[in-house]
Amino acid sequence: MIADTREVLVEVKNLRVEFKGKGKKPFVAVKNVTFDIYKGETFGLVGETGSGKTTIGRAIIRINPVAEGEIRFKGQRISGIIPKELDREVTRKIQMIFQDPMASLNERAKVDYIVSEGLYNTRNYKDEKDRQAKVEKALLEVGLLPEFASRFPHEFSGGQRQRIGIARALIMEPEFIICDEPISSLDVSIRAQVLNLMSSLQKEKSLTYMFISHDLSVVRFIADRIAVIHKGEIVELAETEELFRNPLHPYTRALLSAIPVPDPRVEREKKVLVYDPRVHDYSVHKPKWTEIRPGHFVLGNEAELSQYEKLLAS
């Protein structure tokens, strides 16, 4: 566990994101979120509907404004108002893959335009021929035929569309890709294709991923480290196997226990834990984000932390 020697690519510090709702009080979607993403890793962010996981991803890619705290990319602050030069660089280096391949492609544009859109914006091509060559290469990289460039998105299946979405991100030659539930709306038989593609691209191009998902079993397969988010707050963060071996926070444990396992004998024996936020008594001692073991963070107050210590010791 020598986390310190690894290069930090993205830093998120005390992030808070608010939405102006219908009432006067803003809705707090994310609060007190702090984590680092190391270069070359896959960072998993797991939470349920409305937990704020997508909001964090969108804050990093600067679609959602940051209310408090800051986000740094390669040491430079990229949240709030930033110089034009940096803005252009960040736009290129950070890309996103979306959840719903049916909604994330412009139905009225040809695949050629969809994939080249980023190129047009950054003028990152010599001439028309070079642009076409880049589109062709990007399509081949995701396992699609170059002839698909002249077609419209509705001609493709969900899996193919998702790969077009990946090609659109790849053509920017990004360093960091935020994957927002990239496989959850795909059919079971297609999921493996996309996961494999993502892993092989990561190796080839030394990409860093942030993998947002509600499905712990998928994240376990793909992520190096996992952060668990509940109602806008990260409650636990650890290396994948550490998290599965020693889940500390009661919410993490409930979540782990609920994952269905495709093995009837295991599944029928399992006990599902239910998380009740009332188990925390935060009236006197406020919870703190604490590194309880190197690389293993958990949210808890003093009493809880000492209890977690005991758990880890046993």
Place this chain on the structure above:
Amino acid sequence: MTAKEEKTISAIEEQELFTFAEFDEEASERTGYSNYSYWGSTIRVFLKNKSAVTCLIIMISLLAFTFIQPYLPNQKNPITVHLDPNTGRQLMNHPPSKEYWFGTNSIGQDLWARIWSGTRTSLLIAIIVGVWEVAFGIAFGALWGYVRQLDALITEIYNVIHNIPTTIIMMLLAYIMRPSFKTMILVMCATGWLGMARFVRNQIIIIRDREYNLASRCLGTPTSRIIMKNLLPYLVSVIVMRIALSIPGTIGWEVFLTYIGLGLPIDTPSLGNLVNEGRRLIMSPSLRYQLIFPSAVLSLITVSFYIMGNAFSDAADPRNHW
């Protein structure tokens, strides 16, 4: 098992059947292919609607005819007052004849020529108003829908104006200004775009936050290109439909304003004026042709555009595509 299957099987050696087949990866990638294009399908679905196609043909020929009619031989001037060659007096209310195809009106003008002249005027007004509605409505609606800071303010203003019946606004404006071709256009332009703007705003709000627009923002696409490439292409079909539907609407308003005495000056033939003139003669059955002819042309135009507009909106809906 069918006989055909049997035959194919016996043709191949049975042993060979139980060997591995070659696996073609590209073929498996191609299985999802379908040959679909949005506009192609829209046109195909539209052309399947027989009544709409009939209306389209009628309207195209009618439009063409209105414009070439004055240049045809033997056409009369719509405002010339014809005199009876025998008496030298106005040829009043002359029934349809070889010379005057649709007869003459109460001061001896040729009704046939007046109808085509009136159709030209009315269609011109309708098209000017329609284009304005679309141009201004879209610009305003896009602003309204896309710039979040403006939404609340414009919505409030819209609600206030929307709360007053359109009829009242139009009558008031037409009353304040003197009747003329310009007044007519101004009055209708003043109200029609509102509905269009609201419609565009609602559409844009629906489309605005779809994931593919987020994707464009992530790629750093400038707003102008997002509007051009991501939003407007989705609105084109709607725009075509709105123009088609605004034409019968505008003609209807023209008839209304003329009816209550706020229409075009009487010396400018328009469908509204002709119907209104005809209405005055309602009590004498022999003169009813002066009401029937203009009404028939008017109804043909409005019904056709209405049917075409609706058929097009159905055709443009991807759910009706195959």
Place this chain on the structure above:
Amino acid sequence: MSEPILSARDVVVKFSLRGQILTAIRGASLDLYEGKTLAIVGESGSGKSVFTKTFLGMLDANGWVDSGSIMFEGMDLAKLKTEREWLKIRGKKIAMIFQDPMTALNPLRTVGMQIQEVLELHQGLKGEEAKARTIEILGQVGISDPAMRYHQYPHEFSGGMRQRVVIAIAVACNPRILICDEPTTALDVTIQAQILELIRGLQKKLGLTIIYITHDLGVVANVADDVAVMYAGDIIEYGTAEEIFYNAQHPYTWALLSSLPQLGIKGQPLYSIRGTPPNLFNEIKGDAFAPRNPRALKIDFVKRPPYFQVSPTHYARTWLLDPRAPKVEPPATIKAMRAKYARDAI
């Protein structure tokens, strides 16, 4: 083995869509046993939903059962035509719950009324009596403070709570068979676990027979006694949960199991299925899965395989089980599962 409560044989369902005929179900057969849970797994478009809808006469207006039989209580459901005949089955004998609890309830009527409606319809209860029973059922499906909740509208309920209400409606019918069409797909994992537990509890208490439709093999492992695997409108493998998970025979079942990330090994690529499912507008020749199956035999492209019996409860539609077929090694994941099965069996 006991008699099945419902038995479908060679069911063919067709739809007419814009002048073309789509064969959604291509001769599927199924046996359902009293008190058991049968899970039907398949991808979207495999026809799992359509197939079960025929048990209730709830196909869309452009669809029909073309041939085959569905025997239930001595009746052939495939022969029922009029709404009057179906009303004797729907709700009364066979009930169904749907995927999205957010839209399954009428937003303008109170939750209580929507349940009570069923009691009045099927059990002839009236007024106060019906209300009391409704509140009792609400409590039974795990809704706290049911007397207060009775008067609330669906929008005042969370997704999981709404699904409980939908289940309450189904239970209020007092059916013999309950068809659950992906009831937890739209819900979070923790809520999903609770709903699964609720369904299991109700099954035990009320002696329900359940058909559970899902694409999630994890859920199948949780709920199923028996499993039917569907692909392109056909049931290609059928067996007990153990048989399907530990001793699968059809290449498609192998592929499904092997492509699950839960069973994958980190750092190694997952087994992946290439291509897309066939277009059901076209006639399908031979084994529908053959074009995507790297282990396909030539005969798979020519002739449709029959069911080969693996055990009294387990059969599969694949030529690989034919004695003439060459020996085919299943993917590593499947071998690992088989090994585990063998170990456990000893």
Place this chain on the structure above:
Amino acid sequence: MNMIRYTLRRLWQSTVTVFIVLTAVFLLMRLLPVEGYFKDAYDKMQPEQRENILRSLGLLDPWYIQLKNFYAKLFRGDLGQSIVYRPKVPISEILSAKIPYSVKFGLTAMALSLALGLAMGVIQAREKGKFWDKIFTAYIVFINAVPAAVYLIFTQLYVTSVTKLPILFDRTKPSSWILPAVSMSFGGIAGYAMWMRRYMVDELNKDYIKLARAKGMSSTAIMVKHVMRNAFVPMAQYLPTSVLATISGSIYIESLYSIPGMGGLLVDAISIQDNTLVQALVLIFSSLGIIGLFLGDVLMALFDPRIKLEKRGGAR
């Protein structure tokens, strides 16, 4: 509680809107051609005479004084006096004689439109794509596309000649009530049928209908208990507006059949250029529009439990 708060909020909004609209309309009225304040004598008068008359009417004061006076009078229920129509007669007096006719015709037409329109819509939704749906759709297309003046004139023309019903309205002849009331309902029938059909088809495609069928409800029961009720709710919103619109008189029909109601009055006032009368009528019609929308929103909130929780969505 929610309901009361919601109603009060909407009432406040509507009051503000009425105030804005009245002010705007009043200011617009200052642009009216001044001839409208002089009966027929305008051309014969000397400029000084004209000025004197305008001054006596308070029209030469600065606009804010005029506005203040206008509101002061309005609060006393004084809408001014007619100038040309019935000189020196208070407008409120003219109106009170007209309103009963408009109300009677309006309510009859409203009842007819609702009964026939809703029934037509329901039949169309049930028989979607079949014979009756097509026939009724043709009717709806006709009514929506052809200007009202045209079909109303032809109705008057041919129905009176075929049925021997009187061609003009006569208070003393009950049979003269029939045709105007029926003609007045033509548009409403088409409108209600069109929307009812659309909303019912929308509802029929919703998921809860599937569940209702799976419950074992007959399709008739589903129609009555779920679909029709739910489809009617969005229409409830426009109900008060159309009630108020019909009882305030139909401009076309009242003038076609010479019915002494409010709608015909507006046409008369415009044609004889009676400015104060036009102003009063415009103010009344605009306020009725706003009141209608307010009542519609409240009615809708009564039917739909979800509305009260949300803020009003503004543009619909």
